Amino acid sequence: MPVLMVEDLHVAVDSKAELEVVHGITIEINAGETVCLVGESGSGKSVSSLATMGLLPKGSLKVTKGRILLDGENLLDLSPSQLRDRRATRMSMIFQEPMTALNPVIKVGEQIEEVLQAHTKLSNAETHAKVMDMLEQVGLPDIERIARSYPHQLSGGQRQRIMIAMALVLEPRLLIADEPTTALDVTTQKQILKLIKELQEKHGTAVLFITHDMGVVAEIADRVYVMNQGDLVESGEVKQILSSPRQDYTRRLLSSVPSLVPRASRPVIRKKLALQVTELNKVYGGGGFLSKAKTTHAAREVSFNLTAGRTLGIVGESGSGKSTVARCVMRMIDPTSGGIRVGGQEISGLTRKGLHPFRKRLQMVFQDPYRSLNPRLTIEESIIEGPVNYGTPPKEARARAGELLELVGLPASAAKRYPHMFSGGQRQRIAIARALAMEPELLVADEAVSALDVSVQSQVLELLTEIQERTGIAILFITHDLRVAAQICDEVAVMRRGEVVEIGETADVLGNPQHEYTQALLSAAPGRDWDFANFRPVAA
Amino acid sequence: MAEKTLRGAFPLSTRKISARIGIAPIIAAVVLLIIILIAIFAPLVAPHDPLLQNPIERLKPPSSDHLLGTDNYGRDLFSRVVYGARVSLVIGIGVTILSVVIGLAVGLVSGFFRTADAVIMRIMDGLMAMPSVLLAIAIVSLVGASIWTVMAAITIPEIPRVVRLVRSVVLTAREEPYVEAAIALGTSMPRVLWRHLMPNTFAPLTVQATYVCASAILTEAILSFLGAGVSTETPTWGNIMAEARVFFQLKPSLILWPGLALSLCILSINLLGDAARDVLDPRMGKRED
Numbered sequence: 001m002p003v004l005m006v007e008d009l010h011v012a013v014d015s016k017a018e019l020e021v022v023h024g025i026t027i028e029i030n031a032g033e034t035v036c037l038v039g040e041s042g043s044g045k046s047v048s049s050l051a052t053m054g055l056l057p058k059g060s061l062k063v064t065k066g067r068i069l070l071d072g073e074n075l076l077d078l079s080p081s082q083l084r085d086r087r088a089t090r091m092s093m094i095f096q097e098p099m100t101a102l103n104p105v106i107k108v109g110e111q112i113e114e115v116l117q118a119h120t121k122l123s124n125a126e127t128h129a130k131v132m133d134m135l136e137q138v139g140l141p142d143i144e145r146i147a148r149s150y151p152h153q154l155s156g157g158q159r160q161r162i163m164i165a166m167a168l169v170l171e172p173r174l175l176i177a178d179e180p181t182t183a184l185d186v187t188t189q190k191q192i193l194k195l196i197k198e199l200q201e202k203h204g205t206a207v208l209f210i211t212h213d214m215g216v217v218a219e220i221a222d223r224v225y226v227m228n229q230g231d232l233v234e235s236g237e238v239k240q241i242l243s244s245p246r247q248d249y250t251r252r253l254l255s256s257v258p259s260l261v262p263r264a265s266r267p268v269i270r271k272k273l274a275l276q277v278t279e280l281n282k283v284y285g286g287g288g289f290l291s292k293a294k295t296t297h298a299a300r301e302v303s304f305n306l307t308a309g310r311t312l313g314i315v316g317e318s319g320s321g322k323s324t325v326a327r328c329v330m331r332m333i334d335p336t337s338g339g340i341r342v343g344g345q346e347i348s349g350l351t352r353k354g355l356h357p358f359r360k361r362l363q364m365v366f367q368d369p370y371r372s373l374n375p376r377l378t379i380e381e382s383i384i385e386g387p388v389n390y391g392t393p394p395k396e397a398r399a400r401a402g403e404l405l406e407l408v409g410l411p412a413s414a415a416k417r418y419p420h421m422f423s424g425g426q427r428q429r430i431a432i433a434r435a436l437a438m439e440p441e442l443l444v445a446d447e448a449v450s451a452l453d454v455s456v457q458s459q460v461l462e463l464l465t466e467i468q469e470r471t472g473i474a475i476l477f478i479t480h481d482l483r484v485a486a487q488i489c490d491e492v493a494v495m496r497r498g499e500v501v502e503i504g505e506t507a508d509v510l511g512n513p514q515h516e517y518t519q520a521l522l523s524a525a526p527g528r529d530w531d532f533a534n535f536r537p538v539a540a
Numbered sequence: 541m542a543e544k545t546l547r548g549a550f551p552l553s554t555r556k557i558s559a560r561i562g563i564a565p566i567i568a569a570v571v572l573l574i575i576i577l578i579a580i581f582a583p584l585v586a587p588h589d590p591l592l593q594n595p596i597e598r599l600k601p602p603s604s605d606h607l608l609g610t611d612n613y614g615r616d617l618f619s620r621v622v623y624g625a626r627v628s629l630v631i632g633i634g635v636t637i638l639s640v641v642i643g644l645a646v647g648l649v650s651g652f653f654r655t656a657d658a659v660i661m662r663i664m665d666g667l668m669a670m671p672s673v674l675l676a677i678a679i680v681s682l683v684g685a686s687i688w689t690v691m692a693a694i695t696i697p698e699i700p701r702v703v704r705l706v707r708s709v710v711l712t713a714r715e716e717p718y719v720e721a722a723i724a725l726g727t728s729m730p731r732v733l734w735r736h737l738m739p740n741t742f743a744p745l746t747v748q749a750t751y752v753c754a755s756a757i758l759t760e761a762i763l764s765f766l767g768a769g770v771s772t773e774t775p776t777w778g779n780i781m782a783e784a785r786v787f788f789q790l791k792p793s794l795i796l797w798p799g800l801a802l803s804l805c806i807l808s809i810n811l812l813g814d815a816a817r818d819v820l821d822p823r824m825g826k827r828e829d
Contacts, residue, residue, distance in 0.1 A: 352729075374718040
């Protein structure tokens with residue numbers, strides 16, 4: 001008998017039953033098996049998992065039809081208190097963001113003990129021993145100290161290990177993991193995936209793993225369910241789904257995954273230097289009047305050149321200083337020392353006033369398309385803001401805004417609408433149109449496609465490449481995603497702890513990495529052995 | 541422009557609003573509206589001159605001529621309570637406008653410019669430390685009592701509360717990428733403040749304004765009661781109660797009626813404020829369990 005059997009599950013918006021978000025899905029998971037539920041945002045994968053846990057937000061979503069059988073027991077028939085009991089002892093869940101899922105004011109050891117105290121009759125000594133054993137199992141160092149730590153004293157990876165320990169301490173039959181590694185760096189992600197796999201083998205847990213990342217799927221799944229807009233599109237063994245998907249949607253999803261094999265760099269056509277950064281340093285913090293505070297060297301002696309019409313990628317994990325460099329170049333923050341030349345002009349020492357003429361020449365596209373557009377302005381108002389600041393008559397700017405919207409693949413008639421009426425991908429296009437309205441020489445894209453689904457991501461990347469070919473703009477592309485970097489960048493700089501450890505043509509750096517850190521990053525990239533777009537393993 | 545910046549500050553439809561807040565605020569709005577209308581049309585509503593003394597009619601019980609009876613000078617209590625609404629509302633609204641306008645301007649600057657922030661906030665801490673009643677007594681003893689001195693005395697300690705609120709909103713909003721994007725687009729600082737940051741403060745300010753208004757009306761009544769407020773030639777709820785203090789045991793209704801008017805007025809405003817908060821900030825609303 002399968003551990004979890006979801007039969008014909010329908011979930012609808014509570015107030016109007018005709019608005020269904022999940023249309024009858026059927027999922028089956030056996031003991032010791034890892035099943036991946038994949039899909040893009042809005043596909044209903046998280047809603048399905050929440051329904052299974054009985055955690056659908058009350059008053060907004062509810063199960064309208066179907067059965068959820070955990071070891072043959074229909075969870076939908078249980079009372080809230082019975083369900084609460086099952087949630088701890090028979091099934092448990094780990095979430096995407098380990099910081100918010102832990103209580104910040106209770107020591108992590110106590111938080112795990114609490115689970116045991118609530119559901120078992122173990123003595124204090126036994127409880128403590130069991131917690132320590134669990135912390136040991138999830139591979140944490142110095143477990144006595146960790147147990148006495150508060151969540152903020154731990155790293156993201158450590159916090160996620162705590163979450164896993166908490167989820168598995170009662171040895172549930174089913175573990176639901178909702179994007180548990182999405183907020184983590186690749187090297188940490190690799191360790192966490194390995195840990196889940198190991199613990200699963202040891203305890204025979206059934207794992208429902210929810211992810212949007214095909215790399216992770218290739219890495220961890222036994223079987224895969226593909227969801228799209230509330231429907232189950234396709235299911236099967238992982239090999240079969242990855243190598244011979246039957247449905248168009250799965251096919252499209254897989255072919256949108258950027259390849260880790262770098263594309264060939266384009267020839268240098270223009271000789272003109274768009275951006276020249278020399279020995280850039282940025283130190284945060286530092287001595288106050290009386291105290292000597294701790295300083296953080298966020299960027300150390302960073303130097304690179306970027307010629308017009310080319311794309312330079314800066315890759316690295318969180319805290320590597322890549323965003324600091326981007327923000328220094330944009331002069332959102334002031335560099336501590338070093339030179340930044342835009343089109344041959346030094347801008348690192350300029351004041352706010354002196355900078356004004358140069359703002360026009362460098363523009364930025366931000367990570368989060370939901371926050372980078374003012375929700376109270378129509379997109380036309382947002383797009384014309386820059387040109388009007390530089391003296392373009394509003395009427396002319398409006399006409400140009402219409403053209404730009406068409407250039408980024410939106411109808412000109414969309415101009416009068418507000419940002420909330422657009423999807424994430426569309427908003428990112430609008431943000432790009434806004435940057436292009438200034439006709440800049442340099443576009444800084446800070447994780448500009450990281451918040452987007454793969455299919456949308458590939459469209460936005462294509463758009464950037466197309467615009468670059470047409471206008472000869474230089475792009476500084478900040479990303480943590482090596483796949484994206486491999487596909488869009490001509491050159492890549494790899495950063496670690498504020499320093500550039502390797503820089504060169506993309507094909508060289510990612511194709512034949514010299515520095516051990518680059519090698520570590522590449523080997524941690526999930527699904528590196530699979531060529532998704534061609535539905536086959538990467539040729540050795 | 542003003543219309544454009546306002547749009548989007550109030551995100552819910554009318555149907556959703558009525559579903560969320562219930563009946564109490566609607567009653568409150570009606571009560572407040574009646575008080576406002578009475579204040580505006582006081583000469584028509586009041587049957588007598590509130591200042592007209594009539595020694596023969598001293599301390600009379602309610603009658604058809606004197607709806608609520610008369611006070612120790614034989615003045616008609618109902619007319620005096622009606623006229624008292626005028627002072628209360630003028631002070632309440634006046635203080636609200638003054639403190640919101642000044643507080644908004646100072647708060648925007650304080651939230652956006654770090655160098656100005658340190659200085660401004662210390663001044664605000666200083667202002668906040670002054671109790672409005674003591675400040676009012678000090679000002680009144682220096683320049684004499686009038687509606688203006690009372691208003692100033694109540695406004696000064698209210699300003700820092702508004703400044704703190706606006707500053708906290710600006711501190712959060714200035715980290716939003718769309719503000720950075722505006723700076724990257726070469727938008728001038730005053731314009732960033734006006735166009736991108738200020739609209740974020742409207743919703744919390746609306747809520748705060750109702751509390752400022754209620755507290756101003758109450759403080760005015762306290763000041764009048766203590767004799768540090770508007771002079772007794774102008775009837776206010778506070779000074780009607782102050783004069784009636786001596787006759788409290790003889791005729792408690794002299795304090796009861798102005799007190800009731802004051803309570804109703806403040807309760808209505810506070811209920812409206814709570815409703816505004818529930819509508820504008822869904823997280824503070826009732827949990828749907």
